[in-house]
Amino acid sequence: MKRLMLALMTVGLLFTGVAHSHNEELYPGGHGGVESLRGITELDTTRPADEFKHYPRDQGVIESDYVYQPPLIPHTVRNYEVSLNANKCLSCHSWKNAKESGATKISVTHYQTREGQVLSDVSPRRYFCQQCHVPQADAKPLVGNDFKRVEALRNE
Template identity: 85%
Template sequence: MKRLMLALMTVGLLFTGIAHSNDAQFERGIGGVESLRGASELETTRPADDFKRYPRDQGVIDSDYVYQPPLIPHTIRNYEVSLNANKCLSCHSWKNAKEMGATKISVTHYETREGQVLSDVSPRRYFCQQCHVPQADAKPLVGNTFERVDALRDSVE
């Protein structure tokens, strides 16, 4: 009995798939999915988007909300951050920051979850781009009505 039910369900699913495959959106290969960049067929190649512009020497970028990780005020194109290397640390480590004129990474980046202080960056804080992103001069993809936290607004303005 179980095998018969399984066979009937399988046949039903096959017929459902055939019925849906006749829709025009599925024939075009996009499956009815539309991204923020619009409908784009998978089979066609469209021109690449322009590179984002990163203003030079924009200094420290003000925070917009409490506990916001600092934004990166420069491009990070071709920066390697892998298990074997971390280009960010060549300037921002405590050892190199003063000489390079860069901001030191926070002491919290040297602590484990249990609060133990390490002599090197904690593995959980090693991959900088998990939290920190470069600030590009780019048009937003979607509308935004976000407003800065009142306490931060007063300290900056």
């Protein structure tokens, strides 16, 4: 009976908001001292947006760091529409337009289905370019990283 009363009182305190975290003095707002990539910011507080990343212009081909890495995009893609009805990337990188635009042609693998059937146009599974390819930004890493390039890909 005592356990039932204690359980009911605990539930009642939680619903009325009387029960507080033991760290309330140290971490006001109830985030418990957990720091995310947002920093220690209350969840209901809007913080200023981060600055836009700088994308160097025409920096050329960026070397791969690991085998089968999708090539990085050496230019900004801001305002590029890639939707069900349009793909701005293909205006330069399709086989039809690449020579004239001077852009790299997309791989033949982008014209194949999962079963290996060759299509006359880009496969739907490879149509949304930024699922794999990202622009190279001049930005500091969000978290520490000691990644080393695959030995076979090193130029040194």
